[in-house]
Structure formats: C-alpha cells, structure tokens
Amino acid sequence: MTPLVTLIIICVYLGLLLTLGMLASRLFTGTKTDYQLASHSIGPFLLLMSLFGTTMTAFALVGSSGEAYKEGIGVYGMLASSSGIIHSLCFFVIGVKLWSLGKKNGYSTQIQFFRDRLDSDGIGLLLFPILVGLVIPYLLIGVISSGVVIQSMTAGAFPNVEAFNTGVPATAGGVPKWLGALVVCIVVLIYVFFGGMRGTAWANAFQTLIFMVLGVVTFCVIAFKLGGQDSLLANLQELGRNIPEDKATRVDMSRTKFFTYLLVPLSVGMFPHLFQHWLTAKSAKTFKVPVVMHPIFIMIVWVPCVLIGVWATTGLVPTPPPLPSNPNAILPFLVKRLTDPVLGGFLTAGILAAIMSSLDSQFLCIGTMFSNDIVGHYAGHDRYDDRTQVYITRGFIIGIVAVTYALSRAEPRSVFALGIWCFSGFASLFPLVFAALYWRGLTKAGAYASVLTTIATWFYLFRQSEYGVNRTYTLEVTLGSATYELMPVAAIFAASTVALLVVSLVTPKPSEATLAKFFG
Amino acid sequence: MNYVVWILIVVLLVLHQDNWNWDSDYLVFGFMPIGLFYHACISIAAGVVWFMSTKFCWPDEMEATEEPTT
Structure with missing residues (x-):
C-alpha cells in the first residue's frame, strides 16, 4: 500500500502543474509575442526562478549527489x-x-538575431540544425530520466499487475518507464500548449521552489537517519x-581538468531556450535579481546534495541491500531506504520538477524556432496573422514532444554520455555570440568559420571519445616531464575563437548600416 | 569603480582554482570538508560581486530600448 502514497503525491503534483498552466492561459492575449515571449512582461522574481529552473536539470539533484x-x-x-560565476556573467554580459x-x-529567436547581425540568411540554415541537434539529447535525457525515476520510486505499488513486473526487485510493480515518461510529456505539453511562455515561467517558478525546498528537507531527514545522533549539528x-579522505578532498582530481571545466558553463550564453527566457x-x-541570486541559489x-553524495561513501548507510552501482541512483536509493513514502513522493515530485522545468522551455523554444526561423522566415512573417502563427508554434510543439517521446522509447543509452558534449558544443559557440555583440569586426565569413570549426573539432574529439562511451575522455598535453589533462571543450573553444578572429580579420567588414543598427 | 568590479570577477575566477585546499581534509565546524566550504564561500562571494556589478556597472542606457515599429 505504501508505494501507492508516493504515486498519489506524484499525481497530485502533476495535477497542480496542469492547473497552473491553465491559469496562465487565462491571461493569454492571443498574440504571437504573448505566446512566445509573454509580451516581455516577466518581472525579477519570475525571471530568477525560470532562469534558475531552466539551467538546473535533474542533474542538480540526482547527478550532483x-x-x-x-x-x-x-x-x-x-x-x-564555477556556474555561479559564469552563468551570472552570461546573464549580465x-x-x-x-x-x-x-x-x-x-x-524571438537567436537565429533571427544572427541573421540580422551578420546580414546572412545562410547562417540561420547552418545554425538551426546545430542548435536543435544539441538540444535534442538534452530533451531525451529529461524524458528518459522521468520514466526511470517514477518507476523506481513507485516500485511495489502494483505487485499484482503482470505488465508492471520487471523481475527486478528495485523496479518490480512500479509504473513502467514508458508510462511515466508519457505522462510527464503530456503534462508538460498541456501547460506549454495552453500557457505558452507565461505558463512555462509560472510552472518553472513553482517547480524551482519545490525542488529547492525538498532538497533541503531531504538533506535534514537523511542526516538524522544516517547520523543517529540527537541534534542536526x-x-x-x-x-x-x-x-x-579521497572524497573529502580532491586528491584524485586533475587540477588542469578542474581549471578547463570553467569553460563548460559558458554554454548558457548560447542556449536557445535561455535566449527566449x-x-x-x-x-x-x-x-539584476537573477544576476545576483543565481550563485546563491x-x-x-548543490551543497546539501554533494554532502549527501559523500555521506553515502561513509559506511554509515545500513546494508543490505547493497548500494546501487549506478551513482545517479544514490539519492533515490537513500530516500527510499531511509525515509517514508510521503517524503519519497515529495522528493520524486522535486526531481520531476527539476526535469520538467528544463523540458518545458526546450519544447517551447524548438517550437518557436521552427515557427519563426523556418516557416515564418521562408513563407513570410506577414503571410499569417498572429493567431495562425500561435497555432503553427503549438503544432510544432506537439510534433517535437511526439518525436522526443518516440526517440526516448528506443532508450539510447549513449544519450547520457552526450550531456557534457552538448554543453561543450554550446560553450564553444560562445565566442560567436560574444563577438556578435561586442566586436564590430566580426564578419559573416568569420562567423561561418567559427561555427564550422566548432562542428569539425567537436565531431573529431567526440569520435576520439568513442562517441561518448569513454566518459572520462580528456586531452593530454605533455610539457617537459609533466602531463596535463584538459577537458575537450578547451580545444574546441580555442579552435572556434581562432577561426573567428583570423577569418574576420581578412574578410570584408559588415556594412555601415548593419553596424549602425547594432553599435549605434 | 567599474574596473574594480571587473577585476574582482577575475580575482574570483583565480580564487576558484583553490590549489591551496586541494589535499586538505580539515572539517569546518566539524562537519564540512574545507574544499566544499571554501567553494560555498566562493558562491556567496560571487553573489556579492555580482551585486556590486549591478550597482556600479549596470548599463542604464539599455532601459531606453524602444519597441519594434513593425
């Protein structure tokens, strides 16, 4: 009976999200700008919560521990x-x-900006598949993870349903992965479909509050259960x-790898869904509020989740059952093992909140890109009225949710290894957006060179890592007798920057009219 | 002041490397590994420096942005 409590809490939470999306839709004015950008009406608190919720995926809770x-x-x-410093830098700069x-x-989209800034239609065609291609693995990770989390946290809820029996004690009798992921996709689809950007921002704010509060509550409960003492301290x-000792220090961590990891959060500067937010x-x-509060949030x-992760290595965790071999299962394992189904249900809601607060923005963003950068751009923005353009965006959102769900059913295991590679790709396009905003000398050819170099270097190194299978892949640079490990993003970023600078310096500058529009 | 803030951001990035606590397992308040405590302080310091940036480096001219005419 008890895992059913967890399931009921998850269902109530999803119902609340739907209600929020429907409430937001009551403020919808019917225009494209309102649907895609909430009519530029989002204030500091909602912007903080939606930016934070969007950048913190399930990784913030489950992956960190x-x-x-x-x-x-x-x-x-x-x-x-590192993200606390670099993300705010990206928001500001x-x-x-x-x-x-x-x-x-x-x-409404990054591609509209780049087409205009570089006076080039082709840059849009080049960037579109890259941006969409880098977001899709990110979406898949969210959809697959939601199914996995719901199944493991509801295990035992339906012991007599034959179709739910996986034969593995940790998941037997739980809501199947395909069903959990499908429900999450439908819930996100409904509130994005009806609420648009406003619904997404409201849902993100709500979900961010949920996973922040539940993270701290879980931390305190686990501390009491594991420590066995009277007070929290x-x-x-x-x-x-x-x-x-090896977990309380960084003795096993490469210093140069740690340093070059600083480049990864620059990906935030090129995320298409953050651009839209x-x-x-x-x-x-x-x-101002997001810039200041993001590092604190x-x-x-992260601090409670990291502490929970290292506590799991202490030997104070009661066994059997043995700790899971998959590190990402540590937090759900501890919650299920040490707390009651009510907290289990709330924590599952928190993990789903972190997943969905990224999924919604990404679905909306890709729908907006298809609608504006392909249909609107080539068919003519004036050809359709606002109402029709909203329907087109919604149609694309349904299509993207359907395609993502279908791809997730194939359960591509390698997609999890793609996470860091997606971030590295976006981070290596950072020089492009930075130069487009601050350097008059950036040329169309320089932009093409930067993007093409990024793709080529990214793909070469990705192949070297056996297409992400080698998760600890790093570049090794030998200087004298010492060998230094570097994150692949360091090489891709450097190549992208050099290509942008060199080609821009030797190719014709943009027209004065274009420069006046952006630097006037 | 503008330059001071940007210098502080660079200093934060340098301090972030934290080579000095790399091998230390000292527990702050008896429970928090120094490497984690130090970086939590870096997060707070980042909040403070970004607060200064909004006070002293904010591009007020951006507020004058006009709506598109089309």
Missing part, C-alpha cells in the same frame, strides 16, 4: 561554484544586451568524521 558519491566534494567547485536588441528589433559532525524580461533592470541546492 551521484557525482559526489563517485568523485568526492570536488564536483561542487567543478560544476557548481550577453543576456541584457540581447534583451535590448531583441526588444528593439523584434527578435551532532549528526552532521558524525557524518563528516566518517567521510573517506531573457527576452521575456520586462526591462533591463529585471536581470546554486549553493542552496
């Missing part, structure tokens, strides 16, 4: 504190400026004393 379990506390510096240009020139100290801001000042979510 899993990586800490595997690598130790160093993952916080590598993935979290790239986001505010793009918001201003987007509002002035009526952009005594429990924390007992757990701290038991952390193995930036454009929803009411004013430039709206960005990252800390609130």
Whole structure:
C-alpha cells in the first residue's frame, strides 16, 4: 500500500502543474509575442526562478549527489561554484544586451538575431540544425530520466499487475518507464500548449521552489537517519568524521581538468531556450535579481546534495541491500531506504520538477524556432496573422514532444554520455555570440568559420571519445616531464575563437548600416 | 569603480582554482570538508560581486530600448 502514497503525491503534483498552466492561459492575449515571449512582461522574481529552473536539470539533484558519491566534494567547485560565476556573467554580459536588441528589433529567436547581425540568411540554415541537434539529447535525457525515476520510486505499488513486473526487485510493480515518461510529456505539453511562455515561467517558478525546498528537507531527514545522533549539528559532525579522505578532498582530481571545466558553463550564453527566457524580461533592470541570486541559489541546492553524495561513501548507510552501482541512483536509493513514502513522493515530485522545468522551455523554444526561423522566415512573417502563427508554434510543439517521446522509447543509452558534449558544443559557440555583440569586426565569413570549426573539432574529439562511451575522455598535453589533462571543450573553444578572429580579420567588414543598427 | 568590479570577477575566477585546499581534509565546524566550504564561500562571494556589478556597472542606457515599429 505504501508505494501507492508516493504515486498519489506524484499525481497530485502533476495535477497542480496542469492547473497552473491553465491559469496562465487565462491571461493569454492571443498574440504571437504573448505566446512566445509573454509580451516581455516577466518581472525579477519570475525571471530568477525560470532562469534558475531552466539551467538546473535533474542533474542538480540526482547527478550532483551521484557525482559526489563517485568523485568526492570536488564536483561542487567543478560544476557548481564555477556556474555561479559564469552563468551570472552570461546573464549580465550577453543576456541584457540581447534583451535590448531583441526588444528593439523584434527578435524571438537567436537565429533571427544572427541573421540580422551578420546580414546572412545562410547562417540561420547552418545554425538551426546545430542548435536543435544539441538540444535534442538534452530533451531525451529529461524524458528518459522521468520514466526511470517514477518507476523506481513507485516500485511495489502494483505487485499484482503482470505488465508492471520487471523481475527486478528495485523496479518490480512500479509504473513502467514508458508510462511515466508519457505522462510527464503530456503534462508538460498541456501547460506549454495552453500557457505558452507565461505558463512555462509560472510552472518553472513553482517547480524551482519545490525542488529547492525538498532538497533541503531531504538533506535534514537523511542526516538524522544516517547520523543517529540527537541534534542536526551532532549528526552532521558524525557524518563528516566518517567521510573517506579521497572524497573529502580532491586528491584524485586533475587540477588542469578542474581549471578547463570553467569553460563548460559558458554554454548558457548560447542556449536557445535561455535566449527566449531573457527576452521575456520586462526591462533591463529585471536581470539584476537573477544576476545576483543565481550563485546563491546554486549553493542552496548543490551543497546539501554533494554532502549527501559523500555521506553515502561513509559506511554509515545500513546494508543490505547493497548500494546501487549506478551513482545517479544514490539519492533515490537513500530516500527510499531511509525515509517514508510521503517524503519519497515529495522528493520524486522535486526531481520531476527539476526535469520538467528544463523540458518545458526546450519544447517551447524548438517550437518557436521552427515557427519563426523556418516557416515564418521562408513563407513570410506577414503571410499569417498572429493567431495562425500561435497555432503553427503549438503544432510544432506537439510534433517535437511526439518525436522526443518516440526517440526516448528506443532508450539510447549513449544519450547520457552526450550531456557534457552538448554543453561543450554550446560553450564553444560562445565566442560567436560574444563577438556578435561586442566586436564590430566580426564578419559573416568569420562567423561561418567559427561555427564550422566548432562542428569539425567537436565531431573529431567526440569520435576520439568513442562517441561518448569513454566518459572520462580528456586531452593530454605533455610539457617537459609533466602531463596535463584538459577537458575537450578547451580545444574546441580555442579552435572556434581562432577561426573567428583570423577569418574576420581578412574578410570584408559588415556594412555601415548593419553596424549602425547594432553599435549605434 | 567599474574596473574594480571587473577585476574582482577575475580575482574570483583565480580564487576558484583553490590549489591551496586541494589535499586538505580539515572539517569546518566539524562537519564540512574545507574544499566544499571554501567553494560555498566562493558562491556567496560571487553573489556579492555580482551585486556590486549591478550597482556600479549596470548599463542604464539599455532601459531606453524602444519597441519594434513593425
């Protein structure tokens, strides 16, 4: 009976999200700008929550504890504190400026900006498949993970349903993966379909609050259960004393790999779904709160999760059953093992919140790109009225959700290895957006060279990593007797930057009229 | 002041490397590994520096953005 409680809590949570999406749709004015950009009406709090919710995927809860379990506390510096500095840098240096240009020139997508800035139709055709291609693995990870999480957390809810019996104790009798993922896709589709960007922003804010609060609650409950002491501080100290030395330090971590990881969060500067969120801001000042609070929010979510991950290595976790071999299963395992089904249900809701708060923006963004950059651009933006363009965007969103779900059914295992490669690809396009905003000398040919070099270098290194199968793949540079490990993004980023600079310096500059529009 | 803030951001990036706590397993408050505590402080410091950036480096001219005419 008890796993049913978990399932009921998940269902109530999904129902609340649907209600929120429907409420947001009541404010919908019927225009394309309202559907895609919430009529530039989003204030500081909603912008903070939606940007944070979108950048923090399921990885923030499940992956952070899993990586800490595997690598130790160093993952916080590598993935979290670096993002606190770099993400806000991107919001400030790239986001505010793009918001201003987007509002002035009526952009809804990155490609509209690049086409205009570089006076080139072809750059849109080149960027479109790359941006969509880099977002799709990201979407797949979310959809597949949602099915896995729901199945493992509801295991035992339906012991007598033959179709739900997997034969594995950890998942037997749980809602099947295909069904859990399907329900999540439908819920996201409904609130994005009806609520558009406003519904997405509201849902993101709600979901971000949920996963932040539940992360902290889970931390306290697990500390009490594992530590076995009377007070929270005594429990924390007992757990701290038991952390193995290699997990409490970074002795096994490469210093140069740690350093070059700083480039990965620059991906935020080129995420198409964040571009769209930036454009929803009411004013430039709206960005101030997200710029300041983003690093603090990252800390609130990540520190407890990293500590839980290293606690799992202490030997204080009661066994049997043995700890799962998959590090990403550590947090759900501890919650299920140490807490009651009610907290299990809430934590599942928190994990789903983190997943869905990224999925919704990505679905909406790809639908908007198809609608504006392909249909609108080639058929003519004036050919259809606003209402029809909203229907076109919605039609594409349905198509993308359907395609993503269908692809997820194939359960491509390698897609999880693609995560870091997608981020590296986006990060290596950062020089392009930075130069487009701040360097008058950027030329159309320089932009093409940068994008093509990024693709070529990315693909070469991706192949070297056995298409992501070698998850610890790094570049090794030998200087004298020392060998230094570098993240692949360092090489791709450097190649992209050099190509952009060299080709721009030797090719014809943009017209004065174009430059005046962007630097006037 | 503008330059001070940008220099502080560069300093943050340098401090982020944190070679000095690399091998230390000292527990702050008896429970938090120093490497994690230090980086949590970096997150707070990032919030403070970005707050300064919004005070002293904010591009106020961006507010004057006009709506598209089409």
